[in-house]
Amino acid sequence: xxxxxxxxxxxxxxxxxxxxxxxxxxxxxxxxxxxxxxxxxxxxxxxxxxxxxxxxxxxxxxxxxxxxxxxxxxxxxxxxxxxxxxxxxxxxxxxxxxxxxxxxxxxxxxxxxxxxxxxxxxxxxxxxxxxxxxxxxxxxxxxxxxxxxxxxxxxxxxxxxxxxxxxxxxxxxxxxxxxxxxxxxxxxxxxxxxxxxxxxxxxxxxxxxxxxxxxxxxxxxxxxxxxx
Amino acid sequence: xxxxxxxxxxxxxxxxxxxxxxxxxxxxxxxxxxxxxxxxxxxxxxxxxxxxxxxxxxxxxxxxxxxxxxxxxxxxxxxxxxxxxxxxxxxxxxxxxxxxxxxxxxxxxxxxxxxxxxxxxxxxxxxxxxxxxxxxxxxxxxxxxxxxxxxxxxxxxxxxxxxxxxxxxxxxxxxxxxxxxxxxxxxxxxxxxxxxxxxxxxxxxxxxxxxxxxxxxxxxxxxxxxxxxxxxxxxxxxxxxxxxxxxxxxxxxxxxxxxxxxxxxxxxxxxxxxxxxxxxxxxxxxxxxxxxxxxxxxxxxxxxxxxxxxxxxxxxxxxxxxxxxxxxxxxxxxxxxxxxxxxxxxxxxxxxxxxxxxxxxxxxxxxxxxxxxxxxxxxxxxxxxxxxxxxxxxxxxxxxxxxxxxxxxxxxxxxxxxxxxxxxxxxxx
Amino acid sequence: xxxxxxxxxxxxxxxxxxxxxxxxxxxxxxxxxxxxxxxxxxxxxxxxxxxxxxxxxxxxxxxxxxxxxxxxxxxxxxxxxxxxxxxxxxxxxxxxxxxxxxxxxxxxxxxxxxxxxxxxxxxxxxxxxxxxxxxxxxxxxxxxxxxxxxxxxxxxxxxxxxxxxxxxxxxxxxxxxxxxxxxxxxxxxxxxxxxxxxxxxxxxxxxxxxxxxxxxxxxxxxxxxxxxxxxxxxxxxxxxxxxxxxxxxxxxxxxxxxxxxxxxxxxxxxxxxxxxxxxxxxxxxxxxxxxxxxxxxxxxxxxxxxxxxxxxxxxxxxxxxxxxxxx
Numbered sequence: 013x014x015x016x017x018x019x020x021x022x023x024x025x026x027x028x029x030x031x032x033x034x035x036x037x038x039x040x041x042x043x044x045x046x047x048x049x050x051x052x053x054x055x056x057x058x059x060x061x062x063x064x065x066x067x068x069x070x071x072x073x074x075x076x077x078x079x080x081x082x083x084x085x086x087x088x089x090x091x092x093x094x095x096x097x098x099x100x101x102x103x104x105x106x107x108x109x110x111x112x113x114x115x116x117x118x119x120x121x122x123x124x125x126x127x128x129x130x131x132x133x134x135x136x137x138x139x140x141x142x143x144x145x146x147x148x149x150x151x152x153x154x155x156x157x158x159x160x161x162x163x164x165x166x167x168x169x170x171x172x173x174x175x176x177x178x179x180x181x182x183x184x185x186x187x188x189x190x191x192x193x194x195x196x197x198x199x200x201x202x203x204x205x206x207x208x209x210x211x212x213x214x215x216x217x218x219x220x221x222x223x224x225x226x227x228x229x230x231x232x233x234x235x236x237x238x239x240x
Numbered sequence: 241x242x243x244x245x246x247x248x249x250x251x252x253x254x255x256x257x258x259x260x261x262x263x264x265x266x267x268x269x270x271x272x273x274x275x276x277x278x279x280x281x282x283x284x285x286x287x288x289x290x291x292x293x294x295x296x297x298x299x300x301x302x303x304x305x306x307x308x309x310x311x312x313x314x315x316x317x318x319x320x321x322x323x324x325x326x327x328x329x330x331x332x333x334x335x336x337x338x339x340x341x342x343x344x345x346x347x348x349x350x351x352x353x354x355x356x357x358x359x360x361x362x363x364x365x366x367x368x369x370x371x372x373x374x375x376x377x378x379x380x381x382x383x384x385x386x387x388x389x390x391x392x393x394x395x396x397x398x399x400x401x402x403x404x405x406x407x408x409x410x411x412x413x414x415x416x417x418x419x420x421x422x423x424x425x426x427x428x429x430x431x432x433x434x435x436x437x438x439x440x441x442x443x444x445x446x447x448x449x450x451x452x453x454x455x456x457x458x459x460x461x462x463x464x465x466x467x468x469x470x471x472x473x474x475x476x477x478x479x480x481x482x483x484x485x486x487x488x489x490x491x492x493x494x495x496x497x498x499x500x501x502x503x504x505x506x507x508x509x510x511x512x513x514x515x516x517x518x519x520x521x522x523x524x525x526x527x528x529x530x531x532x533x534x535x536x537x538x539x540x541x542x543x544x545x546x547x548x549x550x551x552x553x554x555x556x557x558x559x560x561x562x563x564x565x566x567x568x569x570x571x572x573x574x575x576x577x578x579x580x581x582x583x584x585x586x587x588x589x590x591x592x593x594x595x596x597x598x599x600x601x602x603x604x605x606x607x608x609x610x611x612x613x614x615x616x617x618x619x620x621x622x623x624x625x626x627x628x629x630x631x632x633x634x635x636x637x638x639x640x641x642x643x644x645x646x647x648x649x650x651x652x653x654x655x656x657x658x659x660x661x662x663x664x665x666x667x668x669x
Numbered sequence: 670x671x672x673x674x675x676x677x678x679x680x681x682x683x684x685x686x687x688x689x690x691x692x693x694x695x696x697x698x699x700x701x702x703x704x705x706x707x708x709x710x711x712x713x714x715x716x717x718x719x720x721x722x723x724x725x726x727x728x729x730x731x732x733x734x735x736x737x738x739x740x741x742x743x744x745x746x747x748x749x750x751x752x753x754x755x756x757x758x759x760x761x762x763x764x765x766x767x768x769x770x771x772x773x774x775x776x777x778x779x780x781x782x783x784x785x786x787x788x789x790x791x792x793x794x795x796x797x798x799x800x801x802x803x804x805x806x807x808x809x810x811x812x813x814x815x816x817x818x819x820x821x822x823x824x825x826x827x828x829x830x831x832x833x834x835x836x837x838x839x840x841x842x843x844x845x846x847x848x849x850x851x852x853x854x855x856x857x858x859x860x861x862x863x864x865x866x867x868x869x870x871x872x873x874x875x876x877x878x879x880x881x882x883x884x885x886x887x888x889x890x891x892x893x894x895x896x897x898x899x900x901x902x903x904x905x906x907x908x909x910x911x912x913x914x915x916x917x918x919x920x921x922x923x924x925x926x927x928x929x930x931x932x933x934x935x936x937x938x939x940x941x942x943x944x945x946x947x948x949x950x951x952x953x954x955x956x957x958x959x960x961x962x963x964x965x966x967x968x969x970x971x972x973x974x975x976x977x978x979x980x981x982x983x984x985x986x987x988x989x990x991x992x993x994x995x996x
Contacts, residue, residue, distance in 0.1 A: 124694065127708040127736075127986070137991030139687055140694040177703040437881035440778035440800030440855060445882070510779030556756055556777035558798070 060217070064206060064229035069189070072205035073102070076187055077109035079203050084154055089182065091150055092120035094158045095171055096141025101222035102189060103158040119146035123157070123178075128170035151179040156202075160218040162188040165199030190229060192216050243659070244268075246275050250284035250620055252610045254586030260289060262616040265659035269612055282664075284620050287653055290590050291610055292324025292355075292617030294597040296416070296494055297391070297470060297542035298567065300326070300357070302348065303341070304333025309547040309637045311345065315354035316635035317545070317567040319662040322619035322652045324355050326567075327601055330362040331392035337362035337373035339381035346383035354662050355655075358601060361385040363404050363415060367393050372404060379411040386602040389416035391470055394452060396422050401456060405465040412602060414492075416468040419452035419477070420444075420518065429557060431519040435504045441557065444519045446474040453477050457484035457491050468600055469493040471544050473518040475528030482537045492600050494542035495529050497573035498564055498642055502526075506642070512553050512560030513642050516546070533592060534583040540597040543570045547638030565641045568634050572650040573643065575623055580649065616659040625651035635668065673792040674984060675781050677803040677859040682866050686838050689811050691983035692976070693820050698735060699975070708990050709738035715768040717759070717784075718795070719745040719775040724950065724974070725795055729772045729804075732981035736990075741766070756780060760787035770989055773797070778855075791988045799853050805949055806859035808980040810867055812969050813840060813904055815976075816945050841868035846898045848874045848930055849908025849957055850919075852881050856949045857908060861889050874898050876930065878919045879910075895930050899939040906947045907932055907958045923956055933959040937967065945969050 064072075084090050087110055094103030100122045107120035124141035126132075157171050168186060175181060187203035192210040210216060210231065217230040245262040252258065252270060261268040261276060275281060295318065301309040309317075311328075318326045328345055330336035336345060342359040349357025361378035365371045367390045378385040388408060395401045395417060404415050425448045430436045432443025453469055457480065460467035472478060472493050484491045498516065503523050506514045514520060532538040546563025553560050566573075574593065578584040584592070595609070605615055626649050631639040655663035662669055670684050680688070698704050714733040718726050726742065733740045743759075756775075763771055770791040773781045778798030785792040796802040814820045819838050845864050851857045851873050864871045871889035873880065884891055892898050899905070910930075912923060920926045927933075932946065940946075946958075946968045954960045963970060 127706040127990075132708065132990055133992055135992055137987045137989075140691050143694060143697060173707070177705065178701060432882055434883040434886050437883040437887070438858075440798050440858060442799075443882065510782045551755065554755070554757055556775065556780040556783055558777040558779075 060230040060232035062228055063208060063231045064190075066227040069205070069227050069229065072189065073105050074109055076203045076205060077106050077113070080106070080156060080185075080187070081110060081113065083185075083202070087114060087118060089153050090118065090156060091146055091148070091153045091181075092118065092156050092158055092187075093123040093145070093150075093171075093175075094120070095167060096122055096124050098160040098218055098220050098223055099158045100142075101220050102160060102187075106158060106187065119148060121146045123171055123174055125167060125170040125174050128173045130166055130170065145178060149179055150175065150181045152182050154183045154185065155181040156185045156187050158187045160189050160220075161216050162186070162191045162199070162201050162204075163194060163216075165195045165197040168199045169197050189218060190216055244276050244279040245282060245616075245656075245659075245661075246273065246279045247282045247284045247289070247620065250287050250289040251586075252289045253590050254288050257285065260610070260618075262656065262659050265616055267610065267612050267614050267616045267618075270610060282620070282654060284653070286624065287620040287622050288586050289610060290322065290586065290619050290621060291594040292619055292655065292657065293322045293571065293593045294601065294603065295323050295326040295543050295545070295567065295570075296387070296468075296540060296597045296601055297496075298326040298328055298545045299331070299547065299563070300328045300345070301332065301547060303344065307549045307637075308552075311348035311357060312352045312354075313635055313637045314545070314547070314567070315349060315352045315357060316668050317565075319354040319655045319657070319668065320635050320652060320666075321543075321567040321569070322571050322621060322655055323567060324617040324619070324655065324657045324662075325358060325598070325601075325603060326355055327358045327360050327387055329389060329391045330360050331367060331390075335362050335366050336360070337365050337367075337378075339374065339377040339383075342378050342383040342385055343381050346381075353657075354668070355657055356603075358387070358603065359383045359385060360391070360416070361388045363388045363390045363395050364400065369393060369395060369397060369400065372400070372407065375404070375407055375413065376411065379408075379413060386411070386413045387416050387468070387600075388413055389418065389470065391416065391418040394418050394420040394422060396420075396452070398455065398459070402459050402463060405456075405460050405467065406463045409463075409465050414466040414468050414600065414602070416470050417452065417456050418470050419449045419456070421448040421452055424448035424451075428519075429515070430507050431504045431521045433504065433522060435507055439507060439510070441507070444517075446476055446521070446525075449474055449518055450476040450480055454480050457481070457489055460491060461487065461489040466490040466492070471496050471499065471518055471542070472529065472532070472538055473499050473521055473525065475525045478528045478532040478537055482532070485537060492539045492596075493532075493537070494540050494597075495533055495538045496544045497541060497566055497570045497577070499529055500526065500533070500541075500577040501573050502642055507557075510557050512555065512557050513564070513640050513644065515553075515557060515560050515562055516544075516564050516642075517562040530577060530581070530583055533578065534588070539600060540592045541570065541574055542597065543567050545636075546640075547636055548640050549638060553640045563640065565631070565634070565636050565638055568636065569629060569641060569643050569648065571619075571621060571652060572629075572648040575650045576648055579623070616656050618656050619652055619663075620654040622651045622653050623649060625649065627651075670987060672988070673781070673785050673794075674803050674988060675785065675792060675794045676801045677806045677863040677866075678801075680803070680863065680866060682839060682868075685807070685810070685863060685866055688807055688980065688983045688987060689814060689820070690838060691987060692807075692811055692979040695982045695986070696976070696979040698982070699978070704735055705737060706735065707737050708986055709733065709736040712738045712769040712989055713767055714738045714740050714770045714772065714985065714989075715763055715766070716740065716742045716795075717763070717771050717773040718743065719773070719780070720796070722774055722796070725774065725977075728974070728977040729793075729795060729981050731978045732985055735978070735982055736985055738769075738985070738989075741768070756783060757787055760784050763790075764788050770985065793984060793988070796855055798855065799858075800855050801859045801862075802855040802949075803859050803863070804977070804981055804984060805856050806863040807984070808973060808977045809860055809906065809947060809949070810840060810863055811976050811980050812947065812973050813843065813845070813869075813945070814838060816969065817843060817903070817943075839867040840864065843869045843903045844872070844901055845869050845904040845906060846872045846874055846902040847906045847908065848895060848932070850879045850910050850914060851875050851884070851908070852879045852919075853911075853914075854908050860906065861887055865889065872898055872902070874930065876920055876926070879914070896936065896939065899936055900941065902940060903944050904947060905932060905940065905944065906949075907952075908949070909951065909953055910957050912953075912956075927956055931957055931959065932962050934961050937962050937965065940967070947973060949973070
């Protein structure tokens with residue numbers, strides 16, 4: 013962390029261990045220096061740990077694809093809807109795997125839930141993600157919502173409200189790559205890539221090649237951005 | 241009755257500090273002096289002493305619009321601005337187009353006692369622009385009107401303007417024209433230019449002012465009469481007046497303080513406090529007006545003090561009234577625009593704001609010099625003071641000052657009208 | 670983005686693209702059985718229309734209702750305003766009613782600006798005098814974008830995420846010709862500003878009397894020759910010409926105006942193949958635009974109306990849908 017001069021009028025920064033010289037990124041596994049409050053303008057250190065390698069992600073998705081086929085008797089009447097941003101490429105990858113196994117197309121698309129969020133008034137209005145519902149619609153279908161991380165469950169609640177205005181599915185299921193616990197609503201996933209116990213101070217960051225250039229799941233301390 | 245005063249340390253016309261003794265309504269002495277018996281003393285260290293200012297163009301609104309201003313409040317405002325004489329424009333209700341009305345206004349001024357009020361007579365009956373008013377009767381009245389103007393409206397009929405110019409020769413009067421070709425300015429709201437195009441407001445083109453001025457200068461020359469041009473606002477107008485004067489024609493002109501400082505870019509907020517007739521124009525116009533005042537092409541500063549009640553200004557731009565107050569800020573704005581920029585010295589200010597307006601207004605014995613034997617009408621002004629303009633503190637009944645919130649230099653400390661103080665320590669005496 | 674939408678000139682390129690991209694997504698609502706989103710539930714939107722305009726008012730009303738807002742319509746006729754109540758008093762009444770947003774149309778330029786000083790809510794300018802009509806310009810740009818394949822649905826998600834630059838959904842290089850009474854047109858002013866911001870090349874065509882004296886300082890070209898401009902136009906936007914202007918000597922007769930500046934079938938044939946014809950409405954058929962042109966396949970006049978609802982939904986969402994205060 014770069015040395016920082018206290019701004020005029022501010023109390024002296026709490027003394028702690030001598031800050032390490034500025035470098036990108038801290039070695040994997042090292043916790044950030046204790047006691048350093050964030051200084052204006054420079055982000056706090058992100059000591060990130062890789063908890064899922066690209067290979068493991070690949071295998072998890074393959075397993076989920078097979079589980080979907082098992083529990084929906086071959087995937088008939090199933091529609092995969094990814095929740096933007098990263099739920100969308102996940103839904104597409106699942107659809108590809110299912111198509112490989114079954115030899116017929118698996119309808120998939122995206123469902124943006126921004127307008128249904130319960131925390132809209134807490135931040136400035138956000139840009140909308142794409143909503144693309146496959147041509148057959150969702151009436152009478154088994155909709156499998158796909159997202160990267162399941163946390164409080166509020167995103168899923170918003171997705172259920174959004175589905176309600178689109179039609180009437182026969183059933184709604186939930187597939188997530190990571191379940192990190194700390195539910196605030198009665199929501200449970202049907203398909204989970206990995207259960208990852210976390211503390212609320214930690215941040216789970218999913219990276220996917222289609223969006224971030226590479227596949228990885230990272231776990232770290234709170235940084236300037238929240239989980240997606 | 242008026243008492244004896246010793247003003248110590250004042251700087252007449254910005255010159256060396258000296259003493260001024262006032263006795264029996266006259267300036268008794270300018271120069272080193274001991275305190276006469278029974279004299280009241282004013283410590284005036286560093287204050288500029290100017291002859292009492294004369295405003296050729298004020299709207300006192302009485303009779304008819306006493307909700308905006310009265311002769312009492314307007315003349316208080318004048319005194320606080322350093323004025324000892326104002327010319328009250330005729331667009332009252334009823335219009336000042338008869339001896340009766342001008343005498344009424346003249347008497348109200350005498351009763352109030354804060355400064356001399358010289359009513360301006362209307363040129364045409366009811367400002368209608370079709371028939372001459374009884375200019376002779378107004379000239380012969382107790383008000384002794386010499387300046388005639390339909391201000392607010394233009395005398396646009398060329399024949400009528402010619403007749404008026406000719407007629408006043410009989411008693412040494414002068415026609416003061418509000419130059420605004422009416423058809424070219426039908427519905428006009430703001431100077432025609434980039435701002436009006438951007439804001440979607442109907443434009444008031446400069447040519448509507450310049451064309452009338454050119455015509456009237458030629459008419460005045462042709463019939464051998466005197467023309468005074470009210471509130472000159474464009475660079476083109478200055479050039480035309482310079483040309484006319486160069487020919488030796490009897491043309492005089494005035495400029496308002498706001499046209500020396502403000503431009504039409506202020507209209508971007510659509511706040512009608514900036515709505516005025518003629519409108520605020522461009523920076524190039526402001527520069528030309530300053531130059532014209534400095535070189536004497538423009539003879540004087542006249543405030544065109546135009547008070548309006550809140551409800552006439554707190555609306556959308558289109559429906560708001562035209563006009564700005566100006567008596568209490570005039571000298572400060574002139575200091576900011578002309579003195580502090582080096583374009584005019586204090587002697588020049590005395591010339592443009594006292595001597596020349598008195599000559600144009602044909603006021604015997606007013607706007608004199610500061611000299612022994614002259615009437616003691618003078619004002620003491622502190623050029624080093626500085627504060628933010630706040631119309632809530634003004635004596636004027638109205639608050640529509642475009643300088644609200646602006647930081648301006650200067651403060652009138654005292655004003656004397658023929659030896660009697662009307663303002664002392666910045667307050668009505 | 671600003672708290673208010675009063676001038677198209679207030680929008681940066683990013684602001685404008687955000688509105689258009691959002692409108693793209695919201696346009697899908699009209700195809701759904703339930704044409705509603707809960708986003709502005711509990712908010713109050715007031716339509717403050719001092720000038721008659723059923724079309725624009727209904728468009729804003731539909732937009733607000735689709736976002737579940739409560740809508741109050743206030744039209745000046747027969748109201749206390751007709752009896753002389755001032756704009757300021759009307760504003761204070763709205764404040765007392767707790768309006769979150771005021772959509773105002775007024776015959777005086779600057780009225781929304783003044784209003785924004787007297788109300789705490791968001792002010793959206795639905796047309797003020799000759800000044801501006803920003804949501805009209807937005808729906809016009811939205812329509813152009815869709816026609817020329819620049820909108821979100823025809824671009825990849827990753828290029829969208831990449832942000833500014835060619836391919837970000839702007840109108841770079843498109844040639845738009847606006848024809849008609851520019852001097853008195855708030856639609857023209859807003860469009861010149863917004864089209865320029867989005868990178869289009871704008872040309873104004875009108876008789877000299879109907880162009881502002883200072884038009885040379887605007888970010889566009891000017892021409893008096895409609896025929897010369899036709900083959901170089903991707904979009905022709907016709908403005909309504911009021912017949913009263915003839916009485917004020919802006920042009921000698923409707924016939925001459927129509928002959929020199931009207932878009933008839935012969936002129937339409939001079940347009941490049943992919944060019945479109947637009948009109949903000951209401952039209953004077955036979956004056957500035959021939960009936961056969963208005964009804965032709967090139968005309969986007971009907972879809973402009975539909976796009977108006979989506980664009981206005983986007984504006985209301987982005988101004989009201991998040992936390993209060995500047996983004």
